[in-house]
Amino acid sequence: xxxxxxxxxxxxxxxxxxxxxxxxxxxxxxxxxxxxxxxxxxxxxxxxxxxxxxxxxxxxxxxxxxxxxxxxxxxxxxxxxxxxxxxxxxxxxxxxxxxxxxxxxxxxxxxxxxxxxxxxxxxxxxxxxxxxxxxxxxxxxxxxxxxxxxxxxxxxxxxxxxxxxxxxxxxxxxxxxxxxxxxxxxxxxxxxxxxxxxxxxxxxxxxxxxxxxxxxxxxxxxxxxxxxxxxxxxxxxxxxxxxxxxxxxxxxxxxxxxxxxxxxxxxxxxxxxxxxxxxxxxxxxxxxxxxxxxxxxxxxxxxxxxxxxxxxxxxxxxxxxxxxxxxxxxxxxxxxxxxxxxxxxxxxxxxxxxxxxxxxxxxxxxxx
Amino acid sequence: xxxxxxxxxxxxxxxxxxxxxxxxxxxxxxxxxxxxxxxxxxxxxxxxxxxxxxxxxxxxxxxxxxxxxxxxxxxxxxxxxxxxxxxxxxx
Ligand code: SF4
Ligand code: SF4
Numbered sequence: 001x002x003x004x005x006x007x008x009x010x011x012x013x014x015x016x017x018x019x020x021x022x023x024x025x026x027x028x029x030x031x032x033x034x035x036x037x038x039x040x041x042x043x044x045x046x047x048x049x050x051x052x053x054x055x056x057x058x059x060x061x062x063x064x065x066x067x068x069x070x071x072x073x074x075x076x077x078x079x080x081x082x083x084x085x086x087x088x089x090x091x092x093x094x095x096x097x098x099x100x101x102x103x104x105x106x107x108x109x110x111x112x113x114x115x116x117x118x119x120x121x122x123x124x125x126x127x128x129x130x131x132x133x134x135x136x137x138x139x140x141x142x143x144x145x146x147x148x149x150x151x152x153x154x155x156x157x158x159x160x161x162x163x164x165x166x167x168x169x170x171x172x173x174x175x176x177x178x179x180x181x182x183x184x185x186x187x188x189x190x191x192x193x194x195x196x197x198x199x200x201x202x203x204x205x206x207x208x209x210x211x212x213x214x215x216x217x218x219x220x221x222x223x224x225x226x227x228x229x230x231x232x233x234x235x236x237x238x239x240x241x242x243x244x245x246x247x248x249x250x251x252x253x254x255x256x257x258x259x260x261x262x263x264x265x266x267x268x269x270x271x272x273x274x275x276x277x278x279x280x281x282x283x284x285x286x287x288x289x290x291x292x293x294x295x296x297x298x299x300x301x302x303x304x305x306x307x308x309x310x311x312x313x314x315x316x317x318x319x320x321x322x323x324x325x326x327x328x329x330x331x332x333x334x335x336x337x338x339x340x341x342x343x344x345x346x347x348x349x350x351x352x353x354x355x356x357x358x359x360x361x362x363x364x365x366x367x368x
Numbered sequence: 369x370x371x372x373x374x375x376x377x378x379x380x381x382x383x384x385x386x387x388x389x390x391x392x393x394x395x396x397x398x399x400x401x402x403x404x405x406x407x408x409x410x411x412x413x414x415x416x417x418x419x420x421x422x423x424x425x426x427x428x429x430x431x432x433x434x435x436x437x438x439x440x441x442x443x444x445x446x447x448x449x450x451x452x453x454x455x456x457x458x459x
Contacts, residue, residue, distance in 0.1 A: 007388055007389070009400060053388075054388065055386070055388035055389060057384065057386065057393065057395060057400045058395070058398070058400065083384070085382075085384070085395045085400075087397065087398070109380050109395075109397075110380045110397040110398075112397075147379050148379070148380065149378065149379060149380035149381075149397050151397055151398070177378075177380075177397065177453040178397055178398065178453070219451050220450055220451050220453065221453075222453075223452055223453050225398070
């Protein structure tokens with residue numbers, strides 16, 4: 001018999017796909033879930049209780065924009081009552097001072113504010129929402145006044161990487177304790193915007209230097225978590241810390257996912273909350289079992305000494321780039337597809353003018 | 369950590385009794401740190417009022433250990449957390 005997996009540490013609760021912004025790298029699936037299909041309040045509260053009982057410590061309330069849900073305050077209170085650490089991942093749009101105070105009362109632990117750029121011109125163009133930047137700065141000021149710990153979440157790409165130093169300075173200015181400098185990952189909508197977003201090798205290299213220097217300089221002031229540009233890396237990241245090993249996602253309609261992009265793998269069969277206990281889905285669900293451990297691996301991963309370190313990289317990326325979710329992530333320099341991946345990344349990086357395809361609920365399906 | 373410094377857990381950081389794993393964990397933004405008995409004992413004295421020097425004296429008495437060793441261990445533990453913005457100090 002297989003050993004039981006360890007309990008998950010984190011739950012990403014995608015409360016809704018609705019969002020006033022339209023970031024061209026949004027990690028939400030291209031097929032967005034509509035409001036009518038969203039889980040009701042009570043079901044989310046059950047999910048939080050089940051998650052806490054099975055060992056989840058952190059719940060990340062995300063979306064879309066979670067503030068699009070009028071019951072956000074109730075959900076935070078319920079998650080806290082269940083014993084979870086509550087993190088709100090927000091663009092800030094839809095939050096008023098009054099709502100923030102209500103969230104404070106509900107016990108919200110931490111706010112993670114997304115940042116599309118360091119000034120209104122850049123941020124509003126990337127987010128596709130005029131006035132978004134100013135609003136965000138206002139929200140950051142309220143957050144600080146109320147006293148929530150703040151993390152800035154900066155997705156970096158070709159069009160804003162040259163302003164990384166200013167981005168880090170802005171985090172300090174806003175009183176953030178942490179910043180996530182996350183180079184864009186090419187899933188979801190980002191896959192449609194490769195030419196507009198793919199950083200150059202020089203940008204990726206420079207970003208690394210900036211992050212290392214800033215970490216040293218800002219010790220005890222700002223914690224910097226860094227997700228490097230993986231198309232320029234030698235080895236892939238340990239995606240999700242290993243499939244089905246540390247966290248799970250619940251999509252707006254209740255589908256339980258091993259990672260936010262898992263639905264891009266057509267062979268996987270997913271379950272929904274309420275089909276059976278969440279713990280059962282985690283421990284025995286076919287989508288979670290599919291890439292747990294190492295039995296599914298192919299060469300070169302199967303006999304590679306790094307397989308316990310990176311678990312063969314990202315399954316969704318393998319699916320997208322190699323056409324096989326069990327293949328070695330082509331980001332890895334040992335993948336036979338790596339040379340092609342690098343050539344394509346460099347071609348996309350070299351494009352100087354490309355329009356954004358914005359994320360929209362009613363975007364007609366593009367034929368790719 | 370100097371003896372007069374008063375360490376405290378800032379908002380958004382708390383000790384959590386993890387019944388599923390049978391251990392104490394320190395919960396912070398995007399972090400969950402497993403606490404061993406020593407870490408738990410140190411944080412048990414961190415109340416936002418007691419200066420570090422007094423924390424060391426109390427721990428040394430409770431564990432009948434030399435104060436210098438306790439001071440070194442506790443300072444290393446707390447300084448590490450200060451660097452990661454999980455513990456703060458009032459000067
Ligand atoms: S990435 Fe942008 S569009 Fe997507 S949910 Fe976040 S703020 Fe909204
Ligand atoms: S071959 Fe597989 S296991 Fe080895 S480094 Fe590459 S992705 Fe990781």
